[in-house]
Amino acid sequence: xxxxxxxxxxxxxxxxxxxxxxxxxxxxxxxxxxxxxxxxxxxxxxxxxxxxxxxxxxxxxxxxxxxxxxxxxxxxxxxxxxxxxxxxxxxxxxxxxxxxxxxxxxxxxxxxxxxxxxxxxxxxxxxxxxxxxxxxxxxxxxxxxxxxxxxxxxxxxxxxxxxxxxxxxxxxxxxxxxxxxxxxxxxxxxxxxxxxxxxxxxxxxxxxxxxxxxxxxxxxxxxxxxxxxx
Numbered sequence: 340x341x342x343x344x345x346x347x348x349x350x351x352x353x354x355x356x357x358x359x360x361x362x363x364x365x366x367x368x369x370x371x372x373x374x375x376x377x378x379x380x381x382x383x384x385x386x387x388x389x390x391x392x393x394x395x396x397x398x399x400x401x402x403x404x405x406x407x408x409x410x411x412x413x414x415x416x417x418x419x420x421x422x423x424x425x426x427x428x429x430x431x432x433x434x435x436x437x438x439x440x441x442x443x444x445x446x447x448x449x450x451x452x453x454x455x456x457x458x459x460x461x462x463x464x465x466x467x468x469x470x471x472x473x474x475x476x477x478x479x480x481x482x483x484x485x486x487x488x489x490x491x492x493x494x495x496x497x498x499x500x501x502x503x504x505x506x507x508x509x510x511x512x513x514x515x516x517x518x519x520x521x522x523x524x525x526x527x528x529x530x531x532x533x534x535x536x537x538x539x540x541x542x543x544x545x546x547x548x549x550x551x552x553x554x555x556x557x558x559x560x561x562x563x564x565x566x567x568x569x
Contacts, residue, residue: 362514369429399419399488452503455480493526
């Protein structure tokens, strides 16, 4: 039997690498608005829907993906600094997505090791850990300080495994919310399960390679014991 069934059943004890922003914490729209304000303060205005479509990338890649090389070279560093200034006050408005902590607990109860893989600022990750009350249950976690290149590069996922003393090819599954999570998983040689909170269409997620899609982390938690539907 495959270790991940079509319904998302994890059939063996594997490492679960969980994205944080947009997957466990409902923060994507705050991030999008913060980027909008950051760019606009520097004289560049982009439709928020275009920015939202890039949330899931790290800031090291988002600026160039949105505005091209010229914008990255001219205001990239300033935009990232302004983004932090804009997003910090909005983090108080964020909340957990339904069943976020339940998913971590359910995975641990079934013998899976869990790493929270975030490319966020360390203080944002600390707040997420507080919201999740996860320090005592997650095996480890990452921040943006741990990697040089963010998703869709595989670096963050590989660092997540390294954090718990595992090689890059250790049997693992990624749980995310965006096509960039799925692409990063593919680049790392890992399968990916996805929740819909990233705002991407099911067809986009499947085309990127997602094995299964759920409305919420809680729905995935409830499906962990489902029978393989193949």
